[in-house]
Amino acid sequence: MAQGLHLSKATNDNGFGQFRTFLAYKAERAGKKLITIDKWYASSKICSVCGEKKEDLTLKDREWTCPCCGTHHDRDVNAAVNIRNEGLRMLAM
Numbered sequence: 001m002a003q004g005l006h007l008s009k010a011t012n013d014n015g016f017g018q019f020r021t022f023l024a025y026k027a028e029r030a031g032k033k034l035i036t037i038d039k040w041y042a043s044s045k046i047c048s049v050c051g052e053k054k055e056d057l058t059l060k061d062r063e064w065t066c067p068c069c070g071t072h073h074d075r076d077v078n079a080a081v082n083i084r085n086e087g088l089r090m091l092a093m
Contacts, residue, residue, distance in 0.1 A: 037083060037090065043078075043079040043086070044057065044076070047066040047068065047078070048071075050066060050069040052066055
């Protein structure tokens with residue numbers, strides 16, 4: 001059904017929404033919290049060391065160096081660190 005021309009996005013969104021519902025239920029049942037961050041959080045554009053935001057980063061840039069502190073980042077690893085930090089920040093609120 002996800003291969004269809006008109007229903008594919010709606011079907012996939014619905015499936016992911018249901019997955020999040022199940023995940024939240026399982027986490028609550030295990031005494032854990034499910035923390036979700038904003039869909040538009042710029043996790044790969046923010047330096048995980050100094051917090052500087054590189055606005056001109058494009059999707060094809062897989063590695064970049066922070067202009068402020070000079071740290072060299074792998075885009076995916078940097079995004080993972082920033083997502084973890086944002087989740088921990090939200091948990092502390």
